[in-house]
Amino acid sequence: MIKLEGITKSFGSLQVLKGIDLEIDKGEIVSIVGPSGAGKTTLLQIMGTLDAPDSGCVLIDDTNVSRMKQKALSAFRNSHIGFVFQFHQLLPEFTAIENVMIPAFIAGMSSSEATKRAAEILDFMKLKERASHKPNELSGGEKQRVAVARALINNPAVILADEPSGSLDTHNKEELHQLFFDLRNQFGQTFVIVTHDEALAQLTDRTIHMLDGVIQ
Numbered sequence: 001m002i003k004l005e006g007i008t009k010s011f012g013s014l015q016v017l018k019g020i021d022l023e024i025d026k027g028e029i030v031s032i033v034g035p036s037g038a039g040k041t042t043l044l045q046i047m048g049t050l051d052a053p054d055s056g057c058v059l060i061d062d063t064n065v066s067r068m069k070q071k072a073l074s075a076f077r078n079s080h081i082g083f084v085f086q087f088h089q090l091l092p093e094f095t096a097i098e099n100v101m102i103p104a105f106i107a108g109m110s111s112s113e114a115t116k117r118a119a120e121i122l123d124f125m126k127l128k129e130r131a132s133h134k135p136n137e138l139s140g141g142e143k144q145r146v147a148v149a150r151a152l153i154n155n156p157a158v159i160l161a162d163e164p165s166g167s168l169d170t171h172n173k174e175e176l177h178q179l180f181f182d183l184r185n186q187f188g189q190t191f192v193i194v195t196h197d198e199a200l201a202q203l204t205d206r207t208i209h210m211l212d213g214v215i216q
Contacts, residue, residue, distance in 0.1 A: 001026040001190050002047060002158060006056035009042055016042045017053070018213040026157075029184055029191040031201040034210035040194045041162055043210070047192060048160045049077045061157055078107050082151030082189075084161040088143040090135040090150075096142075097122060097131040100149045107154050114153070121149045124186070125179070141172030148179065158190040159183075165197055177203060 007020040016039045024030050032040050045051040046058060049065050057066040060080060065073060082103075090099045097118045104114035122131050125145045135143055144164065151159050161180075165173040177200050180191050193200065201207045209216040 001028070001061065002192070003059040004043075004047065004056065005059075007043070007046060007053045007058070008055045009039075009046065009051070009053050016213050017046070020056070020213075020215060022208065022215065024190060024192060026190055027184060027188055028206060029180060029204045030193070030206045030208060031204040032192065032194045032208045032210060033196070033198075033201050037212075038210040039213040040210050044160055044162055044192065044194050048081050048083060049073055075107075078103060079154050080157050082154070082156040082159045084144075084147055084151050084159060084164045088135070088147040090143055090146060092135050095132050095134055096127060096138065096146045096149075099135070099146055100153055103150060104153045109154075118149070118153060121152050122146070125149050139172075140168055141175060144168060144172070144176055145179065148176075148183075152183070152187070152189075155187070156189065158192065161191065161193040161195075163195060163197075164193065165195070165200060173197065173200075 002024040004020050004022040007017050008015065009017040020043060032043065034040055042051065046053050049058070057064055063076065065076060068076060100118040100121060101114040104117065119131065122128055125148070127142060127145055130138060130142055138146065165176050168176060183189055184191060193204065195201055
């Protein structure tokens, strides 16, 4: 599903990633843990094609994304990868269902098809009654579930999450963590989650420990 070979990345004189080799299987839920500055988020961004490595290659679904031109890469990212961030990044002027539909419109999905799919996902997330609410009318847990629904709209092969439960209270954290496993079981997605949450890391199929730009 995901294969990283010899990934290095520097910012100025600071080498953040020092030759990362990593394979993640289809349907796996993998957590990446380590102290701040270990390179976790940089690795996730490279895995998600949001940033390019200085050397090495990234393969997703047997496609070498490291060789793709920017326009093709953007289209691949939109259709194959979903993102969930610590702070939901919902657009405040749009309702929950409109926020979920945005990636579908970018992919060229019709309005009727996008509306139908977004409604189905929000129903699965137990957010059917909140679909017409704007972000400021939703709780923190609801906003993060809307963000997960947005990541799912194009049925991506992999979901990349960066501290997805970092801004949530204990109850909402537990609900979100369970949701990842429910989604994997229902839709077969692969999840890669950068987290400081030990409880979440212990639940995942595999935990990858990073320190000073290398996998331990």
